[in-house]
Amino acid sequence: MSGFASIGECMIELSGATGDNWRMGFAGDTFNTIWYVRALVAPEYPVDYVSAFGDDPFSGKQRSFLADNGVGIAKSPIISGARPGLYAITLDGAERSFTYWRSDAAARQLASDRQALSASLEGRDIVYFSGITLAILAPADRQTMLEAVAIARQSGSKVAFDPNYRPRLWENIETARTVIGQAIRLADIALPTFPDEKELFGDATPAATAARIAASGVKEIIVKDGTGPALVAAQGREEWVAAVPANAVDTTGAGDSFNGAYLAARLQEIAPAEAAKRAHCVAARVVEFHGALAPMQEAHDAFEKLCEA
Template identity: 35%
Template sequence: MKKTKIAIIGECMIELSGKAFSTQTQQFGGDTLNSAVYLSRLLSHVSPYYITALGQDEYSLLMLQAWEEEGLDCSLVLRDKERLPGLYSINIDDSGERSFYYWRDNSAAKYMCQHLMFVPNIAKVMDADIVYLSGISLSILPIHDREILLDALSTLKKHGATIITDSNYRPKLWKDRIDAKFWLDNLYRLSDIALVTGDDEELLLGIENTPPQNIADRLHALGVWNVVVKLGAKGAMWSSQHGETGYVDAEPVDQLVDTTAAGDSFNAAYIAAYSQGLTMAESCTWGNRLASKVIQHKGAIIPIENMQTLITTMEQTNEK
């Protein structure tokens, strides 16, 4: 098995799920945290570093304990004595429709780049093989802090890290589409691999029915070597800097239950496969495999026993 040092930068929030002012389930969630957990499960010999900021409250402590139980290395998680984790609520009405509400304007994660230990912690992963983050990781930050994060990524890249990103474009997190495109394009310019969702990129560009290859070509022009465009039920399209392209069909799904974290789990499995030397097509196949499992269960992070076959197969693949 190839020992790989992986660092993931992002945000995780407290989640409340259920009907407003009624009984609600408490969990935690975040796009990069979801990917980190799935990546850790697939690569038992790798403990991904998760870089974020939490408070010093009981919720933060319990989140840290849960992440460590999933095999994440939390030694670089910053603790902010002045702030708390962000909070979001999923309100489910009688018809099953979901509405999302967020309280993150003063969260610890939003100000992690201002923490005195942020730069020193980045220095501790200067020898990382892979650094992964999403557009959400960038969007929640104040403008000056976005520059700090991009500078950190530039330094990591110069030291040999492969930068992998997913735009995960969420319009409400940005001032407007022009602002989002400016910052995301700067992030793409530092990225070696982009794992993007076709719908997100169409929304970002304001152009419907954009051919996946056009999306890939745009990102290649920004300097991204390898691009994967996730197409939901249509699978995924991949494109390399050498002009090679291909499509990988989605895995069959018996019953679609919940698409939450479909993209996050795809990214995790792709990175797991890529880090072990598999090709882009093979890595996309792994992404589709895990995503197809996840969407047949409720919630972002499915019970580990429901992906045990995939974990075993990944271990056997890595031993070859």
């Protein structure tokens, strides 16, 4: 086994507005995560973003951006006439809100070619996806994707999943509970965020979230809680890992960067609690930049220095 695959949607991001001036970039929850995995593993280690792309100029720039930063696209289809989704970030202090234009995004067809999707996941150390990955797909394609992930797991890949519940993307809360529940049962590593789990499942505490997910058979669970400590339930024990103070200017991508740093650490066989500490360090540095993607070197330095600076 070799390589890391992240499944989802890479969008055009408009951020850092000053008056009517905007900075264009590329981002999306599972893409943000793979950005930080790429920053934190060896340059020769294979890292691929599994999605579907259009054939318009913006899609071409998107694919070039991935390639220029060491991220492949495996067997992801290029769909004639399709284009990327887009979102804009507006800030109130460091807190952000989003406006989306994504209803006909190419990534909604990422599971349209079952064979290509399965080939993209073959032989991976870790396959990662999120609730957003599932939410943007048609119901039949959700099942196709979950089947492809299950095959990869049966073949020896570990599966990492962040439920990342976004109510507006789902038909209703019942569907979200059902589909996310299916995904959780495939996961070896779960990376939920407590406020999302409270909203979706009614969990009273992060410990309740960990207990519910553990009952589905997941052996490694990290419950994130914003600037609060993360609960690491793994290897038969529970440990709270404190967050790291930051001079936040934009919290976009904080949880995604935590996930990427955590998974990069686990690929390097760093123990779960230590991996969570490193992940907090990276997330604290990321929120000191505008937009979802902080420079890779900054993330790498935070990961290696373990907040000592």
